[in-house]
Amino acid sequence: MFAAGCDVGSLTSKAVVMKDGKIIESVIIKSKARPWESADEVMNLVLSKAGLTMKDIQSCVGTGYGRDKISFINEAVSEIACHGKGARWLVPSVRTVIDIGGQDCKALRLDDKGNMVKFITNDKCASGTGRFLEVMAKVMHLNLDELGEMSARSRQPITFASACTVWAQADVIQHLNDKVPIEDIAAGVNNAMASRMSTLANNIGLEKDVCMTGGVAKNSGVVNALEKHLGIRIKRIRREDPQLAGAIGAALFAAEKVSGGAK
Amino acid sequence: MITAGCDIGSLTAKAVILKDGKILASEVVLALAQPEKSATEVMARALEKAAIKIEDIAYCVGTGYGRKHIPFMHADESEIACHARGAVWQVPTARTVVDIGGQDAKAIRVDEKGNVERYVYNDKCASGTGRFLEIIADSLDIKLEDMGALSEKATEKLTLSNQCVVFAETEIVSLVNEGKEIADIISALHQAVANRAASLARGILVEPDAVMTGGVAKNSGMFSALERALGVKLHHVENPQINGALGAALFAADKINGSGK
Numbered sequence: 001m002f003a004a005g006c007d008v009g010s011l012t013s014k015a016v017v018m019k020d021g022k023i024i025e026s027v028i029i030k031s032k033a034r035p036w037e038s039a040d041e042v043m044n045l046v047l048s049k050a051g052l053t054m055k056d057i058q059s060c061v062g063t064g065y066g067r068d069k070i071s072f073i074n075e076a077v078s079e080i081a082c083h084g085k086g087a088r089w090l091v092p093s094v095r096t097v098i099d100i101g102g103q104d105c106k107a108l109r110l111d112d113k114g115n116m117v118k119f120i121t122n123d124k125c126a127s128g129t130g131r132f133l134e135v136m137a138k139v140m141h142l143n144l145d146e147l148g149e150m151s152a153r154s155r156q157p158i159t160f161a162s163a164c165t166v167w168a169q170a171d172v173i174q175h176l177n178d179k180v181p182i183e184d185i186a187a188g189v190n191n192a193m194a195s196r197m198s199t200l201a202n203n204i205g206l207e208k209d210v211c212m213t214g215g216v217a218k219n220s221g222v223v224n225a226l227e228k229h230l231g232i233r234i235k236r237i238r239r240e241d242p243q244l245a246g247a248i249g250a251a252l253f254a255a256e257k258v259s260g261g262a263k
Numbered sequence: 264m265i266t267a268g269c270d271i272g273s274l275t276a277k278a279v280i281l282k283d284g285k286i287l288a289s290e291v292v293l294a295l296a297q298p299e300k301s302a303t304e305v306m307a308r309a310l311e312k313a314a315i316k317i318e319d320i321a322y323c324v325g326t327g328y329g330r331k332h333i334p335f336m337h338a339d340e341s342e343i344a345c346h347a348r349g350a351v352w353q354v355p356t357a358r359t360v361v362d363i364g365g366q367d368a369k370a371i372r373v374d375e376k377g378n379v380e381r382y383v384y385n386d387k388c389a390s391g392t393g394r395f396l397e398i399i400a401d402s403l404d405i406k407l408e409d410m411g412a413l414s415e416k417a418t419e420k421l422t423l424s425n426q427c428v429v430f431a432e433t434e435i436v437s438l439v440n441e442g443k444e445i446a447d448i449i450s451a452l453h454q455a456v457a458n459r460a461a462s463l464a465r466g467i468l469v470e471p472d473a474v475m476t477g478g479v480a481k482n483s484g485m486f487s488a489l490e491r492a493l494g495v496k497l498h499h500v501e502n503p504q505i506n507g508a509l510g511a512a513l514f515a516a517d518k519i520n521g522s523g524k
Contacts, residue, residue: 033440103430125388126429135429165429166389166398167366 001258004046004057005250006039006073007082008066011102011130012215013038014247015046017057018255025050026244035066043072059254063246065103077253079246080108080119086249087213088114090237095207098197098226098234099245100216102130107201118204126165128196130216135165136189139172140182144219147186151221154187163196187221194225201230211235213245264519267309267320268511269302269336270345271329274365274393275478276301277508278309280320281516288313289505291478298329306335322518324511328366338518343371343382345510346476351377352513353500356472361464361489361497362506363456363479365393370464377510383466389428391459393479399452402432403445407482410449414484417450419443426459453488461492474498476506 007014016026027046031038062073063082087097099106104123111117126132137147160168175185216222227234270277276294280287290309294301325336326345350360351373360371367386400407425431438448473495479485480503490497
């Protein structure tokens, strides 16, 4: 029995095909202008990689901001629910999930059975979201991976007067003009990101184990800085790409639909 | 007796020369990289306009974020105090001053003498400041000073769903791609900036009469958008952009007169 999850985000779209609780195939693409185009493309890619067609998928759940625009899904489930479920599959002991999306960030707490206890999201302000990093990487002419690696070499991270992406961008340009070492700017950017995320996460109260999902979880600079800010260890996700958490959660919901119960 | 006020803002520098309670000359220049240079430049121009020399200035007060770097001033005063003082001088019945600058926004409640009773201030978030307008003008390739007139041509009411400048910029690009009229987009932008500034202002309980100061007040679209957002009629100030420098010049006159009038 094949089940699929499709997570259409603002920046990237993800699809996962699962069978008997295992991931058969997964794909991440950059999102297109229209969410349904992203969904069609990412799903076609994952199916062809798995050597399957849509007919083989017994159930498919959609999530992400564009979930209501996906034509081929059986059901749409909220991002919060999917991220919680996906994170628990990735790290079974997880109680707190911090997810950074391209245009939002969320923190959620789960109980020992994986039920959602509390959550908080920010999609009103670009600060603390993937967009903040994207804007900074662009003015620094770095790609997002480099931004993470670079900060490890910093001796004197810069600080920002305000969390606002607009002001921070102006500060970064000023520092670049002043010939401040790029590592120090990168580390300052990652710290600012972590500081904003920790404010959000502390709002729901942290409980161990803590893990991070979303693309930014792959940025070691941010994860290390966030650990310092929170004063708690963040369990690294090794089982799969943390960016897939939402799509994995969606595929797990799809599988439950078919098996007709909570397994 | 001649006094001067010099207001070094993030985007523009302003100078006012005051003689016996009347404005002799005023000048606005775009801020240069160093605040010292902006101050020297704007004051030189104002002096030229007034046909006097710096030696003729009995006292000069500086204000604005760059106020500590004005080489020729005798003292400095906070922007809040200067804006309050300037506004009440321009509109004696003013009790609330909403000032939207290039990188900040403030709302001030004042008494009849121009003393500050309470104020709120935002320089932490670019939304609700002139920077929001500047960024969108840039991305739409239109001039900041043309935005007011453009917005008056709006026919369709649009609403921006994002408050954050970064997200709104993306939203506006989508609106353009959808074929929406620039005039309608600018009008929606004005309302978004005004709503943000108004929610700040409500923190001090807006009391009539209210005035709007700062360079953004020269934008007629922003002026009426802020009126709508606050739900009160705003009084026109003749010189909204030099209001802070004017207040500084008035404080300078106090020093010479030896009174706190």
